[in-house]
Structure formats: C-alpha cells, structure tokens
Amino acid sequence: MVSSTGFARRVMIAAAVACLGLAGSTGIAAADAKFQSWIQDFRATALSSGISAATYQRAFAGVTEIDPEVLQKAQFQPEFTEPVWGYLDNRVNEHSVQTGREMARKYSRWLGAIEKSFGVDRNILLAIWSMETNFGEIMKRDDVMRDAVRSLATLAYADPRRAKYARTQLIAAMKILQTGDIDRSHLTGSWAGALGHTQFIPTSYLAYAVDMDGNGKRDIWNSVPDALATAANLLRKNGWESGRTWGYEVVLPAGRKLPGGSHTIAEWQQLGVVRANGKPFPRGSERATLKVPDGRAGPSFLMTRNFFVLKNYNNADKYALAVGLLADQIAGAPGLRQDWNRPFTPITMKEREELQSHLRELGYYDGKVDGKIGTSSRDAIQAFQKQMGLDPDGHPSKEVLTVIRKK
Known part of the structure; x- marks a missing residue:
C-alpha cells in the first residue's frame, strides 16, 4: 500500500x-x-x-x-529492494575478488601506510572501493x-x-x-x-577527507590513496576496532529458539552456536548480534561491533555484509559454508556473462555483458522463459542457461 x-x-x-x-x-x-x-x-x-x-x-x-x-x-535502491542472494551475487564474486587481489598488490605500499595510520584492515578498504565504484571503473562512465x-x-x-x-x-x-x-x-x-572513488557524500567528505599522498589536496576523485585513507578515517572515527573481524559465519542449533539482541560470544556458544568453519572463536568476551538475512535455511552470522561501524558508510545490513564477505575472500578466505536459500540453481559469474551474451544474440537483451543481473537482465531472462514455456521467474539459473545453450 x-x-x-x-x-x-x-x-x-x-x-x-x-x-x-x-x-x-x-x-x-x-x-x-x-x-x-x-x-x-x-x-x-x-x-x-x-x-x-x-x-x-x-x-x-x-x-x-x-x-x-x-x-x-x-x-x-538495491540495498532495500533486491533479495539478499541477488545483491550479494552481483557484488561478491570471482571478478570482484580477483580484482581486489590485483589492487591489493598494486597499492600495497599505500595500503600498508593507511593500515598503520588508521588501524583499518586493507581488505575492508578494498571491498568498500569495489562496492562503491568497482575499483574506480564506474567513474569512467558518463x-x-x-x-x-x-x-x-x-x-x-x-x-x-x-x-x-x-x-x-x-x-x-x-x-x-x-x-x-x-x-x-x-x-x-x-x-x-x-x-x-569511495563515494563520500559532501558532508562526510568535509568531516573525514584525508590528503594521504601529501600533494596538498584531499582529492578522492583522482588519488586512490586519498580515497582509501578517507574511508579508513571514517571507519576509525566511528569506532572501528583494529585487529578484529566484522563477524563470523555460524551454524545454529537445530530446533532451538535463540534470543535477539547483543550477547557475548561465550553466551552464544552456551546456546549451541558454533563457527561454520569449525574453528574456535578468538574472544569469548566479545559481544555479537545474530543475523539470519535469508532465514535459518540460509547462512547465519554473529555480527560484531565492526559490522555496525560499516553501516556508518551505508546503513543497510546487505551492504555491510557484502563488504565483510568480499574483504574476507580478497584476503584469501573461502566463501560461505552454507549457500543462500535461492529458489534456483546458481551459476558462476562467467556463466552469467555467457547467459547475457546468448540473450543478446537472441534479441532479448541490449545491456552490458558483465555478469551482473539487474532489471534489464531479469526482464530479458523472463521474456526468454515465457517464449520457451518456462516459469518466468527471471532468475539467472543453471536451468535457463542449459536451455539457452541449445538455441
């Protein structure tokens, strides 16, 4: 209504x-x-x-x-309209992880200096840069x-x-x-x-902008060091805890109702919550909040203080979760142990590009072939599904790709 x-x-x-x-x-x-x-x-x-x-x-x-x-x-605004798996698939994928690692090498010296000055993990900053402008690529688009x-x-x-x-x-x-x-x-x-590069609203720029490269200007448009340092300064001044994570993927005890709110990790453990990777939690006294963004059938997380600090950048759980997950994978961690509760069989980023290419060849799609599934891609998939007599759900699924490969 x-x-x-x-x-x-x-x-x-x-x-x-x-x-x-x-x-x-x-x-x-x-x-x-x-x-x-x-x-x-x-x-x-x-x-x-x-x-x-x-x-x-x-x-x-x-x-x-x-x-x-x-x-x-x-x-x-996709943070509030896309399903969590759609939002994450477009932002945490093979391409963003690979590019993040390339940028980590390219700007290693500057990232080290920024970490030393502000205490914010370099991979978090790279993930924010990816989320905001695709490592500056979006700034080239008129x-x-x-x-x-x-x-x-x-x-x-x-x-x-x-x-x-x-x-x-x-x-x-x-x-x-x-x-x-x-x-x-x-x-x-x-x-x-x-x-x-890191998409600061003007008032935040005035509050946090940093001249990291020392040229006398706080130039977040043309200086990657200035942009990443500015992001780090925002996080630090809003309470970022150096040397600590944003959260943990966890497994919940079957059939047990769990409380809301913030509790210590030790208290969560007493309730039967364990890390998904089987490792121990590093600090039992750390406080965390349980989040199940896709329901209990999907992945579950204990979010620490740094997760909520990330929301000072963009006040959406999906955004902060995407930054955290992408940062972890850029750093070399594997993906989620529990996949999202998607209503279809997912495909890789390269396969999504292939799907878009087929849709373009068949006249259903005229957008960019980038593997990112937005409104135009979903509309094209849906039109193809209707033509083929399939359920027109618009999802980039293995089932749709299998059918379109035969055309």
Whole structure:
C-alpha cells in the first residue's frame, strides 16, 4: 500500500520529469523558469552558510535545468529492494575478488601506510572501493557519473523526501569547491551526490577527507590513496576496532529458539552456536548480534561491533555484509559454508556473462555483458522463459542457461 505522502512525492517527481522530457517546449520552459527561480532564492541560504558569491556563481554556471535521470534513479535502491542472494551475487564474486587481489598488490605500499595510520584492515578498504565504484571503473562512465551540483540541486528542488538532505549536501559541495581541493569541472558524483572513488557524500567528505599522498589536496576523485585513507578515517572515527573481524559465519542449533539482541560470544556458544568453519572463536568476551538475512535455511552470522561501524558508510545490513564477505575472500578466505536459500540453481559469474551474451544474440537483451543481473537482465531472462514455456521467474539459473545453450 502506498502512503498518501509517498504517492504525492511520486506524482511530483513524475510531473517534474514529464515537464522536462514529455510536455513540449512550453512545459520545459516553465519548469526551467521555476528551477532558475529556485536557484536564485537558494543563493541567500548559501551565502549565509559561508559560501562566497563567487563560489555560488561558479557552482551554478551552466546549471539551467534539473536532471530527470536523477529523479528516476532516486526511486530504486538495491540495498532495500533486491533479495539478499541477488545483491550479494552481483557484488561478491570471482571478478570482484580477483580484482581486489590485483589492487591489493598494486597499492600495497599505500595500503600498508593507511593500515598503520588508521588501524583499518586493507581488505575492508578494498571491498568498500569495489562496492562503491568497482575499483574506480564506474567513474569512467558518463552514464553514471553526474554533475554533483546539478544532481543535488535537482533533489533539493524536485524530491520532497530528499530535499533537506540535498540542500545540506549542496552547501557542503560548494564548500568543497571553495577549498580548492577539486575544480568545478571535476566535481562529479553519483545521482545522490556521492563523490569520488569511495563515494563520500559532501558532508562526510568535509568531516573525514584525508590528503594521504601529501600533494596538498584531499582529492578522492583522482588519488586512490586519498580515497582509501578517507574511508579508513571514517571507519576509525566511528569506532572501528583494529585487529578484529566484522563477524563470523555460524551454524545454529537445530530446533532451538535463540534470543535477539547483543550477547557475548561465550553466551552464544552456551546456546549451541558454533563457527561454520569449525574453528574456535578468538574472544569469548566479545559481544555479537545474530543475523539470519535469508532465514535459518540460509547462512547465519554473529555480527560484531565492526559490522555496525560499516553501516556508518551505508546503513543497510546487505551492504555491510557484502563488504565483510568480499574483504574476507580478497584476503584469501573461502566463501560461505552454507549457500543462500535461492529458489534456483546458481551459476558462476562467467556463466552469467555467457547467459547475457546468448540473450543478446537472441534479441532479448541490449545491456552490458558483465555478469551482473539487474532489471534489464531479469526482464530479458523472463521474456526468454515465457517464449520457451518456462516459469518466468527471471532468475539467472543453471536451468535457463542449459536451455539457452541449445538455441
């Protein structure tokens, strides 16, 4: 059921997008005029927050209309909509692990220095970098990276749910511009204004940004050492416990109801909880919280303090879990002992790429062949399944791959 507030917000966003893209020249002109009026009105707020008139003018030079794609992207956040196995399969896989290990070697000297300075495990930082921008690859894509000022102004003007957030971040973005750490043409970010290799929102940048390479600028867009050190600084200042893990995969006692909340590892052991790899827990006095993101039929975890510190980066259990699991595998640990409770037989990343290639050859898919199963891939799989008389569940399964290989 959609609340009246949510419905009104969607109507407003749809109307804004329609004015720009569908309503004709009169509608576009009216929308642009209102947006330009908003920009003029916001100037007083910015100046009273410490932004100079020259910085404000520089920030909004060339920003003439809202970005309709920002409003469309704001409607979909995979951390809260994808099933846990789908979210993890797209982010913790052979490709991300291999690339993480390559980056560990490439930046070994810097990672060692960052670990020494901030006490945050290098593999956690590599996993965050992977999650945020695929080790910087996403920053090369014009269809993803956007003008940060325009994106935030769009949300501030046209998205009531995010307007307060966007106004605050827009002021912070202009403060970054004012410091000279980055020039106007390179002040780019995600649709929500997240910046650089490790995707910091502007206020977090101002709070945690680090000049690790010592060139006088905190440049998380072009300096990998600055970006990784900035991520480490955020985690440290939010309570990261050096030398400790984020959590443990565990096996639960069959048929026994377990309590919620935080308990010591020793207390969990008394209840029959053991590590999935058979090893002993290193610290019985450490406190942990039980998480079963896919129900008791899927993998179970005892999450320690560092798991919740990771959520300061992105306040979603799936995100923090993906970072932890990917970090462990980059470090050389095996994958999960208990697989996710998927409703299909999974395939490898390479096989998913093969599936996408077959779907493209057959005319069902026109997206990127990267093994990541998003909306367009699921729609293509579903269309193929319907054509073949299969259950149209849209899953990248061994069963679908077997059928499509015969076509």
